[in-house]
Amino acid sequence: MSQVAPKVDLEEASSLETDDILQRLSVDIKQGLDSSTVKKRRKKYGENRLQDFQRRSAWQILIAQFKSPIIALLAAAAVLSFAFQEWIEGVAIIIAILLNAVIGFVTEMKAVRSMESLQKLSETTTKVRRNHQVQEIDAKELVPGDIVILEGGDLVAADLRLLEASKLQADESALTGESVPVSKTIEPLEKELEIADRRNMVFKGTAITRGSGEGVVVSTGMNTELGHISSLTAEAEEEVTPLEKRLDSLGKRLIWITLLIAVVIAGVGIVSGRDLYTMVETAIALSVAAVPEGLPIVATVALARGMWRMAKRNAIINRLSAVETLGATSIICTDKTGTLTENRMTAREVRLWSDSIEITGEQQTQGQFRRNDQTIDPLDHPILRNLLNVCVLCNNATLAVEEGGKEHQDVGDPTEIALVALAAKADLNRNKQREQKPEVREEAFDTQTKMMATFHEVEGKYWVAVKGAPESVLPVCSHYATSEQTQEMDKETYETWEDKCHSLAQDGLRILAIAQKTVDNPDSEPYQGLTLLGVVGLLDPPREAVKQALKACHEAGIRPIMVTGDQPVTARNIGLAVGLTTEKEREAQLGKVLKNPDDIPSDQQEALRQVPIFARVSPEQKLNLIALHQQAGAVVGMTGDGVNDAPALKKADIGIAMGQRGTQVAKEAADMILQDDAFSTIVAAVEQGRAIFNNIRKFTIYLLSGNVGEIMAVAFASLTDAPLPLLPLQILFLNAVNDVFPALALGVGEGNPHLMEHPPRDSKEAILTKGHWLAIVLYGLLISAPVLGIFFYVFYVLGWEEKQAVTISFLALAFGRLWHVFNMRDADGGLIRNEISQNPYIWGALLICTGLLLSAVYLPGLSGALQTVDPGVKGWAMAIAASFIPVIVGQIVKLIRK
Numbered sequence: 001m002s003q004v005a006p007k008v009d010l011e012e013a014s015s016l017e018t019d020d021i022l023q024r025l026s027v028d029i030k031q032g033l034d035s036s037t038v039k040k041r042r043k044k045y046g047e048n049r050l051q052d053f054q055r056r057s058a059w060q061i062l063i064a065q066f067k068s069p070i071i072a073l074l075a076a077a078a079v080l081s082f083a084f085q086e087w088i089e090g091v092a093i094i095i096a097i098l099l100n101a102v103i104g105f106v107t108e109m110k111a112v113r114s115m116e117s118l119q120k121l122s123e124t125t126t127k128v129r130r131n132h133q134v135q136e137i138d139a140k141e142l143v144p145g146d147i148v149i150l151e152g153g154d155l156v157a158a159d160l161r162l163l164e165a166s167k168l169q170a171d172e173s174a175l176t177g178e179s180v181p182v183s184k185t186i187e188p189l190e191k192e193l194e195i196a197d198r199r200n201m202v203f204k205g206t207a208i209t210r211g212s213g214e215g216v217v218v219s220t221g222m223n224t225e226l227g228h229i230s231s232l233t234a235e236a237e238e239e240v241t242p243l244e245k246r247l248d249s250l251g252k253r254l255i256w257i258t259l260l261i262a263v264v265i266a267g268v269g270i271v272s273g274r275d276l277y278t279m280v281e282t283a284i285a286l287s288v289a290a291v292p293e294g295l296p297i298v299a300t301v302a303l304a305r306g307m308w309r310m311a312k313r314n315a316i317i318n319r320l321s322a323v324e325t326l327g328a329t330s331i332i333c334t335d336k337t338g339t340l341t342e343n344r345m346t347a348r349e350v351r352l353w354s355d356s357i358e359i360t361g362e363q364q365t366q367g368q369f370r371r372n373d374q375t376i377d378p379l380d381h382p383i384l385r386n387l388l389n390v391c392v393l394c395n396n397a398t399l400a401v402e403e404g405g406k407e408h409q410d411v412g413d414p415t416e417i418a419l420v421a422l423a424a425k426a427d428l429n430r431n432k433q434r435e436q437k438p439e440v441r442e443e444a445f446d447t448q449t450k451m452m453a454t455f456h457e458v459e460g461k462y463w464v465a466v467k468g469a470p471e472s473v474l475p476v477c478s479h480y481a482t483s484e485q486t487q488e489m490d491k492e493t494y495e496t497w498e499d500k501c502h503s504l505a506q507d508g509l510r511i512l513a514i515a516q517k518t519v520d521n522p523d524s525e526p527y528q529g530l531t532l533l534g535v536v537g538l539l540d541p542p543r544e545a546v547k548q549a550l551k552a553c554h555e556a557g558i559r560p561i562m563v564t565g566d567q568p569v570t571a572r573n574i575g576l577a578v579g580l581t582t583e584k585e586r587e588a589q590l591g592k593v594l595k596n597p598d599d600i601p602s603d604q605q606e607a608l609r610q611v612p613i614f615a616r617v618s619p620e621q622k623l624n625l626i627a628l629h630q631q632a633g634a635v636v637g638m639t640g641d642g643v644n645d646a647p648a649l650k651k652a653d654i655g656i657a658m659g660q661r662g663t664q665v666a667k668e669a670a671d672m673i674l675q676d677d678a679f680s681t682i683v684a685a686v687e688q689g690r691a692i693f694n695n696i697r698k699f700t701i702y703l704l705s706g707n708v709g710e711i712m713a714v715a716f717a718s719l720t721d722a723p724l725p726l727l728p729l730q731i732l733f734l735n736a737v738n739d740v741f742p743a744l745a746l747g748v749g750e751g752n753p754h755l756m757e758h759p760p761r762d763s764k765e766a767i768l769t770k771g772h773w774l775a776i777v778l779y780g781l782l783i784s785a786p787v788l789g790i791f792f793y794v795f796y797v798l799g800w801e802e803k804q805a806v807t808i809s810f811l812a813l814a815f816g817r818l819w820h821v822f823n824m825r826d827a828d829g830g831l832i833r834n835e836i837s838q839n840p841y842i843w844g845a846l847l848i849c850t851g852l853l854l855s856a857v858y859l860p861g862l863s864g865a866l867q868t869v870d871p872g873v874k875g876w877a878m879a880i881a882a883s884f885i886p887v888i889v890g891q892i893v894k895l896i897r898k
Helices: 010-015 018-024 035-045 058-064 069-083 087-120 225-229 242-271 276-290 295-312 321-326 382-393 414-425 430-436 470-476 491-506 546-555 568-578 602-609 619-630 643-651 664-669 679-718 728-738 740-747 770-797 802-824 840-858 862-866 872-897
Strands: 125-130 133-138 147-151 159-171 207-219 315-317 331-334 346-351 356-359 369-371 374-376 439-446 451-458 461-468 477-481 486-488 510-519 530-539 559-563 613-615 636-640 654-658 672-674
Touching: 010 159, 018 159, 018 207, 058 087, 069 087, 147 159, 159 439, 207 439, 207 664, 242 276, 242 679, 295 315, 295 321, 295 679, 295 740, 315 679, 321 654, 321 679, 331 619, 331 679, 346 414, 346 491, 382 414, 382 430, 382 461, 382 510, 382 530, 414 430, 414 510, 414 530, 451 470, 461 470, 470 477, 470 491, 470 510, 470 530, 491 510, 491 530, 491 568, 546 559, 546 568, 546 679, 559 568, 559 619, 568 613, 602 619, 619 636, 619 643, 636 643, 636 679, 643 654, 643 664, 654 664, 672 679, 679 728, 679 740, 679 770, 679 802, 728 740, 728 802, 728 840, 728 862, 740 802, 740 840, 770 802, 770 872, 802 840, 802 872, 840 862
Parallel strands: 331 559, 331 636, 477 530, 559 613, 636 654, 654 672
Antiparallel strands: 125 133, 125 147, 147 207, 159 207, 315 672, 346 356, 346 530, 356 369, 369 374, 439 451, 451 461, 461 510, 477 486, 510 530
């Protein structure tokens, strides 16, 4: 065969027979492509990805630094300085603007690159057949001619011509706008059809909503339909989070307040006969004092740092807005399998009509079959042998040991993997069974029927293998197998089988019913007239960290709710085991009680909101549960892994997809992806979400309270005949340079370890509440009072020169604002050991800022520009003493309040 596939256009691909398309693409459906062919085709066609569009170029980020209203205000101050021939001051303001732009540029570039790196962590994967083996690979590695295996919930990674299809349906709304899933076929079609009519193809970017199948890749990357017609404008748009909008709104409000104060003070001074030049200089100083230059920079860094911390804890954030919402989450609806449990299914027991067989062995494929404490050979037991045949043939999973060991991994659903491993423990040769009973048809697992069936040709007839949920399989069984002969299923035996299932469920096992029949026609209805062989109990042990995580949830005022498709008894037992509920007598509620909240009386609504476990829940019922809690004002997180979970993930305030077992559709719909599928990761992400919001609140209060202190000092002094205690350039130095480092340290702190001991905040709560604004004003008074006091004492009482007095007040304010960072500790933190004092970045920031302040006084050039002089030992002592007053008073007040 040719090593490089010829080009096949999409119209031609849909019109060819399956054999012809395989021949054109030089590939064997059973073997797939070999490694050398893949390498050559990738070299020819490139990676299977759409053209990379950089969200924001370096130039765009740089230019954006000068679009802020804050920068406009500083620029106006510079213009006024030049107009009054204050050249040094004007140049210094320009330098401050450029410095602010550089800091903002560097931090935003890092944030953008961080987002790009985070997105790479959740790239799409797909299953292919290569070198006779089924492998899971990165979707960008697909090449034309690859044989792709499709299952419900997959995102289609390239344009495929279908070769096999079992009840296959695809959601093609991304391309066609048609919201109804499209049923697929493998029959050739006419040429020149619209995309929506090409029923034997599936396209990149669409989603498989039902069934299973196989297809051959005909187009990759920009040659796909999505590459041709998709508009990538949305990908280039910058996402603005509610948090960023609030900060931007806060900044604009501060500017108007600043301008109003500046105009009023300048006007009062001019009317009272003060010098026009002096009052304009005062207005400039006030304008500069009120501008929180570091606010947008620190917010960007805090969000980026927080997201990286979440990524290290295996929580990948899809949408920035989720960071803010996480901290307010009050309800977490979680699945059982794989989230509360390990999703490491192991078959523990098989119940036949007259036998109960225990399966031992911790290793996946090694163990024993024991009956009445005696080891048996399962292949000598006719019914058990048949049951194991169904387990391996009605199955799409592949074990690593079947593909050569360590270089491969298990591929498939954990339940199916457990069934294949069960047969491997019996030394049942799966490949031999497939040769003896070749598959001719598959009825893919369906979430509505909760069953799967395969048809196998045996001596001119067709053996049908079926597995599924007991409540689905038992009603379609007309007979059951016994050691003697097949018996008819009557009401009494039906109830006996139900009791067997209930008994296994009480032991915390997940149950699958196994059945079979023989028919003459491969097109026969698979789900009727079956013979029940037995039921298999599978154990999925609870995760070790879940109990502690659930305890942390309860302490944090977050209610976890189990929402599972499993049986009520199994769900309740797992809930008891992990500590989700302690009510041993309380049964899990069935999902059928979850109707539209508008159709449920208010008293019943409140009762349903208190239910900790729901079992046998459908996707529609999940939506009703979310709505039920959202109507009560709760912020709801919902976990999901399947394509049918996508609506619930979108409706929830925080959609949480499983990174390991989750479908690509679920991941696309979610706000957050758990790389380890663990509930404890959700709790860690919520804690980090709270920490990020708390950090942003802290550095906002820190910056604004310091700025208010500057405004008060300048404003009060301007109402007297005294010189200004702070010069505009000195204020600019503090705001643009000195205060940014402590604020950054607050923004990247790990947070208060007691955060999860408090209830979640109201999701509508502003960054700064009325209490916080009051605290900012009071802190401002506390910072400005010592500055004014030491200035007037030095200037009027001691009679020192104006430059010395101004230098001392400048240093008192500068160091006072540095020590003020310790006032940002939470009330429940210790006086000595708290989240501020244990933050190493805080001490680093204080060290850097101390060096900067020494340079401001003693470095030639800088001290000249700032008009500072050596205050002497006595001056330093007075400045440092005054600077400690705000932090000492602040800590005393905190201790009194505590």
